[in-house]
Amino acid sequence: MDLGDRISVERDGTCYEGVIMPSRREGYVVIKLNNGYNIGLDAAKSRMQLVQKRQESLTMHKDRPLQKKEGLPQVSILSTGGTIASKVDYRTGAVTSQFSASEIISAIPELEEIANYRSRVIYQILSENMRAEYWIKLANSVAEEINEGAKGIIITHGTDTMMYTAAALSFMLKTPVPVVIVGSQRSSDRPSSDASMNAVCAATAAISDIAEVSIVMHGTTSDGYCSIHRGTRVRKMHTSRRDAFQSMNQQPLGKVDYLTRKIETFQAYRHRGEVDLEVTANLEPKCALVKYTPGSSPEILNYYIDKSYRGIVLEGTGLGHVASDWIAGIKRATEEGIPVVVTSQCLRGRICDLVYDTGRDMLAAGAIQGEDMLPEVALVKLMWLLANRPDEVRSLMRKPLSGEISYSTPITV
Ligand code: ASP
Numbered sequence: 001m002d003l004g005d006r007i008s009v010e011r012d013g014t015c016y017e018g019v020i021m022p023s024r025r026e027g028y029v030v031i032k033l034n035n036g037y038n039i040g041l042d043a044a045k046s047r048m049q050l051v052q053k054r055q056e057s058l059t060m061h062k063d064r065p066l067q068k069k070e071g072l073p074q075v076s077i078l079s080t081g082g083t084i085a086s087k088v089d090y091r092t093g094a095v096t097s098q099f100s101a102s103e104i105i106s107a108i109p110e111l112e113e114i115a116n117y118r119s120r121v122i123y124q125i126l127s128e129n130m131r132a133e134y135w136i137k138l139a140n141s142v143a144e145e146i147n148e149g150a151k152g153i154i155i156t157h158g159t160d161t162m163m164y165t166a167a168a169l170s171f172m173l174k175t176p177v178p179v180v181i182v183g184s185q186r187s188s189d190r191p192s193s194d195a196s197m198n199a200v201c202a203a204t205a206a207i208s209d210i211a212e213v214s215i216v217m218h219g220t221t222s223d224g225y226c227s228i229h230r231g232t233r234v235r236k237m238h239t240s241r242r243d244a245f246q247s248m249n250q251q252p253l254g255k256v257d258y259l260t261r262k263i264e265t266f267q268a269y270r271h272r273g274e275v276d277l278e279v280t281a282n283l284e285p286k287c288a289l290v291k292y293t294p295g296s297s298p299e300i301l302n303y304y305i306d307k308s309y310r311g312i313v314l315e316g317t318g319l320g321h322v323a324s325d326w327i328a329g330i331k332r333a334t335e336e337g338i339p340v341v342v343t344s345q346c347l348r349g350r351i352c353d354l355v356y357d358t359g360r361d362m363l364a365a366g367a368i369q370g371e372d373m374l375p376e377v378a379l380v381k382l383m384w385l386l387a388n389r390p391d392e393v394r395s396l397m398r399k400p401l402s403g404e405i406s407y408s409t410p411i412t413v
Pocket of ligand 1: 081082083084125126127128157158159160161183184185186
């Protein structure tokens with residue numbers, strides 16, 4: 001039996017089924033189980049049976065010419081990499097980004113019932129390698145596609161930092177068409193992959209009336225529907241579950257039923273054609289998101305000030321606090337023209353620095369309350385404001401520019 005073959009292994013009365021991976025230990029066979037985890041088994045003590053010879057890829061295959069269908073809207077797919085564009089590399093046992101947007105379309109025939117596609121590879125990276133300059137290139141690429149007549153945009157992206165990209169695009173673009181970011185938690189060659197359902201729901205959202213930057217991913221662990229999350233209100237809340245993405249401090253914009261492809265909305269949203277395309281693709285990359293932990297040194301703030309950072313977002317405790325010995329650092333940063341925005345490690349709820357002495361002292365030192373923004377959204381917004389509207393940072397950080405702040409938070413979210 002060879003790498004990539006599917007086998008069943010019986011050991012001590014338990015039967016495991018999976019795909020053979022490289023093993024570093026002599027005499028041990030390593031298999032990738034259907035749930036994506038690898039186990040190693042002592043080959044001498046196990047009974048192995050071949051279930052299926054290795055297939056190059058179970059679902060993905062090389063580009064084939066796409067059918068152009070009369071009457072379907074034109075959608076552009078921009079690929080950036082991530083698990084949705086990946087398969088297991090049987091040489092290393094790791095998951096690597098290997099597919100372009102057009103290969104993703106070729107592999108999911110249902111997509112062709114929804115729209116006609118034009119595809120472009122922008123990056124082929126895992127999203128932990130994203131950075132501010134890549135967000136800028138992506139925003140400009142989205143704008144080019146809209147100017148070329150795309151009626152909706154799909155961006156395929158790694159899930160780890162998808163919410164940063166969604167927030168960055170939300171501030172950089174005012175869009176007359178939907179811009180939908182989609183990924184998958186499990187690569188397409190795994191039986192439990194969420195790649196096709198997420199892609200089909202993303203395409204459905206891309207031709208809808210919701211002209212906002214959104215993230216479309218599994219809504220539950222089963223295959224019923226995908227949630228459409230506003231790009232400035234969403235967080236990856238689980239490392240591996242298919243329904244890892246959740247809207248924070250707000251209900252999702254809506255959901256797409258996988259079977260019927262009907263969309264139900266739960267929020268007021270910007271409608272198709274409501275605004276003209278506007279691109280303000282500038283970001284100040286020298287901003288930091290600093291998590292305060294009990295007992296951590298106030299020198300941390302001095303480090304960023306001394307290194308000429310232009311803005312700092314603090315992830316404080318509870319309502320938005322740091323220890324008293326950090327307050328001098330907030331004052332110093334503010335006096336040196338470096339805004340310090342306070343968000344909360346709680347993620348849910350709103351900053352209120354008027355309740356306790358610490359908060360009041362932080363405000364007196366110059367801290368800006370980040371309202372009910374997620375820390376990463378506050379970071380990206382600060383990058384955008386510093387690059388585009390530097391004189392208004394203090395006031396605009398507390399006002400909604402792209403749905404990132406609401407003034408009352410329903411108790412149900
Ligand atoms: N590390 C991967 C990425 O963010 C994970 C994923 O795509 O789900 O690119």
